[in-house]
Amino acid sequence: MKQLTILSGKGGTGKTSITAAFAVLAKNAVVADCDVDAPDLHMLLHPEVIETKEFKGSKVAVIDETKCVSCGVCKEKCIFEAITNDLKVDAVACEGCGVCKVVCPVNAITLAERVSGSAYISKTKYGFMSHAMLYPGESNSGKLVTLVRQNAKILAEKEKRDLIIIDGSPGIGCPVIASITGVDAALVVTEPTLSGIHDLERVLKLLDHFNVVPFVCVNMYDINTENTNKIMSFCKENGIDVVGIIPFSSEVTQAMVNGKTIVEYSPESSVAEEITTMWRKLYLSLKSSDS
Amino acid sequence: MILSIASGKGGTGKTSVAVNLALSVGNVQLLDCDVEEPNAHLLLHPNLQKTEPVYSLIPLVNEELCSHCGECSKFCQYNAIFATSEKILVFPELCHSCGGCALVCPKKAITWEKHRIGALKFGLAEGLDLVYGELEIGKPMAVPVIKAVKKQIREGENVILDSPPGTSCPFVETVKGSDFCVLVTEPTPFGLHDLKIAVEVLRRIVVPFGVVVNRAGIGDKNVYDYCIEENIRILLEIPYQRRIAELYSRGVPFSLEMSEWEEKFKELYSEIRRAVSR
Numbered sequence: 001m002k003q004l005t006i007l008s009g010k011g012g013t014g015k016t017s018i019t020a021a022f023a024v025l026a027k028n029a030v031v032a033d034c035d036v037d038a039p040d041l042h043m044l045l046h047p048e049v050i051e052t053k054e055f056k057g058s059k060v061a062v063i064d065e066t067k068c069v070s071c072g073v074c075k076e077k078c079i080f081e082a083i084t085n086d087l088k089v090d091a092v093a094c095e096g097c098g099v100c101k102v103v104c105p106v107n108a109i110t111l112a113e114r115v116s117g118s119a120y121i122s123k124t125k126y127g128f129m130s131h132a133m134l135y136p137g138e139s140n141s142g143k144l145v146t147l148v149r150q151n152a153k154i155l156a157e158k159e160k161r162d163l164i165i166i167d168g169s170p171g172i173g174c175p176v177i178a179s180i181t182g183v184d185a186a187l188v189v190t191e192p193t194l195s196g197i198h199d200l201e202r203v204l205k206l207l208d209h210f211n212v213v214p215f216v217c218v219n220m221y222d223i224n225t226e227n228t229n230k231i232m233s234f235c236k237e238n239g240i241d242v243v244g245i246i247p248f249s250s251e252v253t254q255a256m257v258n259g260k261t262i263v264e265y266s267p268e269s270s271v272a273e274e275i276t277t278m279w280r281k282l283y284l285s286l287k288s289s290d291s
Numbered sequence: 292m293i294l295s296i297a298s299g300k301g302g303t304g305k306t307s308v309a310v311n312l313a314l315s316v317g318n319v320q321l322l323d324c325d326v327e328e329p330n331a332h333l334l335l336h337p338n339l340q341k342t343e344p345v346y347s348l349i350p351l352v353n354e355e356l357c358s359h360c361g362e363c364s365k366f367c368q369y370n371a372i373f374a375t376s377e378k379i380l381v382f383p384e385l386c387h388s389c390g391g392c393a394l395v396c397p398k399k400a401i402t403w404e405k406h407r408i409g410a411l412k413f414g415l416a417e418g419l420d421l422v423y424g425e426l427e428i429g430k431p432m433a434v435p436v437i438k439a440v441k442k443q444i445r446e447g448e449n450v451i452l453d454s455p456p457g458t459s460c461p462f463v464e465t466v467k468g469s470d471f472c473v474l475v476t477e478p479t480p481f482g483l484h485d486l487k488i489a490v491e492v493l494r495r496i497v498v499p500f501g502v503v504v505n506r507a508g509i510g511d512k513n514v515y516d517y518c519i520e521e522n523i524r525i526l527l528e529i530p531y532q533r534r535i536a537e538l539y540s541r542g543v544p545f546s547l548e549m550s551e552w553e554e555k556f557k558e559l560y561s562e563i564r565r566a567v568s569r
Contacts, residue, residue, distance in 0.1 A: 009328050011301010011456040016481065037459035038299050038485040059368060079389055092463060092496055097368055097389035111368075136491035139460040142431065170301040170456050171327035174431035193540035195306070195330040202328060202428060209429040223533075224540035250509065256480055257511045 001156055002286045003164045003183040005034075005212075009199030011170035013191045014219040017252055018275060019167040020044035020261040023126050025279045030161045031124070032152035033131035034145045034179040035169040036117065044261050047122030047129045055117040055132065055147060057140035059096030061089045067108035074100035074109060092137045116140055119147050121155060128155045142174035149179070163286070172206045180206070184286060185213040187243070191220050192227035200231065204240065213289070217244035217278060241285070244278030246271055292567055293450045295324075295469040295498075299485030301456030303475045304505035304529070307539060309453040310334045311546040313419050315556035320448055323423035324465040325455040326409060326436040334544050337414025337421045345424065345439040346405035347432070348388045352379040356400035363392035363401065384431055409436040411443070433461045441465070458488045463496065470567045472500040473526065479510035483517060490523065499566065503559075506531040524566075527559045 006019045020041055023031045033041040061082070063074070068087065075083035078100055082093035091114075101109040116138035122129045130152035132144050152164045168179040168186075180186055186207050190200040200216070207214045216235050221228040228245065235242050247270055255265035263272045296309040306323075310331055313319040323331040350363070350372055361374040371385035372392050383406045393401040408430045414421040424440040426433050433455065441464075444450050454465040454472075466472050472493055476486040486502070493500045502518055507528040518525050529535070538545045546552040 008301075010330070011298075012303060035457075037457045037462075038301075038488060040300070040481040040484055043480050043484060077390070077394075092467075095387055095389070097387060097391055098366060099389050099391045099394060102366070102391060102394055134459055136458060136488055137463055137495045139463075141457075141459045171325075171433070171461075172428060173327045173426060173433040173461065175457075175459075176327075177429075177431050191540075194333040194542040195328075195539075198330065198333055199328040205428045223536050227540055253479055253509045259480070 001162055001164065003166060004282065004286060005166040005168050005180050005183045005186045006189060007168040007176065007180070007186050007203055008170055008189045009172065009203035010191070010196050013189045013196060014252070015189050016040045016044070016167055017256065017262060018189055018217065019165060021263045021275045022165050022279055023124070024261050024263050025276060026163060026165060027126070028161050029127060029163040029165050030152045030156040030159070031127065031129045032148050032164055032166045033129070034148050034166050034175065036132045036141050036144045036148065036175065037134045037169070039131055039133060041167050042131060043259060044256065045124040045126065045129060046259065047120070047124045047131065049120045049122045051121040053119045054115045055119050055144050056113050057116045057143040058114050059098070059111040060091050060094050060114040061096065061100050062110050062112045063087065063089060064108045064110070067106050069106050071105060073103050073105065077103045095139065117144055119144065119151060121151055127161065128159055130155060142178040145175045145178035172202055176206070177210070180210055180212050183212055184289060185215060187215045187217055187282060189217045189219050190231060192218060192224040192231060197227060197231060214240050215282060216240055216242045217246065218242065219246045220248040221245045222247050243281045244274055246274045292471070292564060293444065293452065293469045294563060295452040295454050295466040295472045296475060297454035297462055297466055297472055297489060298456055298475045299458050299489035300476065300482050303477045303482060305475050306330045306334065306453050307544070308473065308475050308503055308505070309451050310544050311552065312556045312560060313451050314417055314544055315546050315553045316449060316560045317418060318449060320420045320445055320450045321453070322440050322443060322450065323421070323453045324437045324440050325453055326424035326426045326433050326440065327455060327461070329423040329425060331453050332414060332421060332423055333542050335416035335419065335421055336542065337416035340413045340415060343411045344407050345409040345411055345436050347386070347408050347435045348403040349383045349386045349406045350381055350392050350401045351404040352381065353400045353402070356398045358398050360397060362395045362397060366391050366395045388435070408432065411439055434464045437461055437464045458485070458492050463492060466493065466498055467496055469498050471563050472498050473503055473563070474500055475503045475505055476514055477506045477510065478504055478512065478514045480513070482510070483514045486514065487517070490521065501526040501563070501566065503527045503529065505529045526562055527555065
């Protein structure tokens with residue numbers, strides 16, 4: 001089984017639109033939306049939820065007010081500033097470490113299981129999908145990403161799918177790291193802006209750090225062809241395959257407004273054609289690698 | 292006033308709004324809290340004044356005192372410290388620096404050591420004070436670096452915080468404590484969906500907010516309908532213009548080249564000030 005993660009570093013470069021198009025083109029893949037705090041893939045793939053599970057990623061301190069003697073030691077020792085002046089737990093700030101519980105002289109504090117989100121297993125027109133929703137203001141997105149990937153893997157094994165396509169989140173921190181560990185390859189979708197290039201370089205270093213094979217796609221390349229050329233030569237110098245160069249098109253937004261992927265909405269468009277070609281290249285590379 | 296610029300969805304134009312606003316208002320301290328992918332400096336081209344390392348604190352076990360009782364690893368909620376009968380293993384990437392392992396150690400064998408996770412950079416550009424954080428590549432935890440950036444806030448001054456995308460901990464860490472938060476969105480289904488989540492978070496942590504619609508004219512009208520229904524003020528619309536996108540791609544804040552925008556950003560700032568003082 002192969003796993004491919006779509007990343008970008010910078011947000012809004014087109015990760016999700018491209019992942020959704022891949023899901024349509026792939027035919028035999030399980031799709032995993034690992035952008036768990038701002039998931040958007042479902043708006044293009046319209047999954048029907050088959051199974052929902054609570055995500056319990058961490059704990060939260062609970063103070064028993066009948067036992068509390070208001071000494072304030074918990075507040076003093078909490079490095080997350082999660083105990084308020086009137087000695088209540090600020091659940092958003094609390095990271096569930098348990099220090100308050102240990103230091104409380106009257107054992108008034110316990111740690112409770114915290115439900116931080118939901119994980120879904122769904123069916124779409126194009127196959128199975130694993131996705132999730134982190135509840136607003138909750139933390140531990142990295143653990144939820146890991147759960148979404150585990151669910152995708154179980155689905156792929158059960159349904160005999162040979163590929164998992166993972167939509168990642170922007171940035172390079174914990175949810176991104178959780179979405180690339182152990183995958184076969186990653187496609188970095190960038191744009192020809194100074195920010196796009198800067199963020200691309202950081203993501204490529206991250207992929208190198210975790211030994212993941214990188215591919216690059218330049219989206220909206222015609223916004224600045226000079227920068228596109230810079231990206232091309234940078235990738236060439238570093239031996240990285242640029243597998244797609246996609247023009248700017250308002251049709252991508254139109255497809256999104258209509259709740260469709262670009263390959264369904266406008267299959268004849270140059271964007272759809274370029275994404276299809278890119279998909280073939282990626283699929284061949286994935287199939288030919290035998291790690 | 293501490294004003295944060297955030298979005299939910301990435302790439303809606305947070306940094307663009309933060310930088311253009313800061314330049315138009317002037318005499319501002321701009322803090323780029325998107326420490327995973329900081330971009331404000333790419334628009335401002337600052338003169339770098341200094342760089343400081345950012346550390347997190349991780350446990351340091353004195354093997355001579357340690358009795359390998361395993362209390363530390365039993366306590367740790369993050370599996371960051373693991374005790375075997377011969378050795379104690381510390382996993383710095385998992386540690387939240389809560390200090391619990393040192394507290395529960397019966398032999399007082401645990402102290403702290405610094406673990407480098409990023410850097411703070413200080414620059415000057417166009418009369419603005421810029422501070423930005425940079426998470427080291429491969430380090431998972433952005434929040435301690437964001438905290439380090441926010442420690443540089445000069446209370447009582449005009450402070451603008453550029454938030455990372457998303458709606459989880461890095462976003463919450465950035466916007467909490469702000470007097471006001473501007474949510475930059477785009478009028479598309481993705482923009483609206485992520486805006487709604489960001490709104491829920493801001494309501495939960497009680498930070499007043501308003502919306503800036505960027506790339507107005509693309510997509511649909513649902514963002515506007517939502518804002519009316521929810522009684523959320525739309526503070527500014529920035530139309531989709533290829534020229535703005537091209538200027539951005541070259542690292543040029545568009546208000547410098549399209550002077551009519553300087554006034555609009557000043558007016559945006561005054562409106563936020565009025566909202567905050569009410």
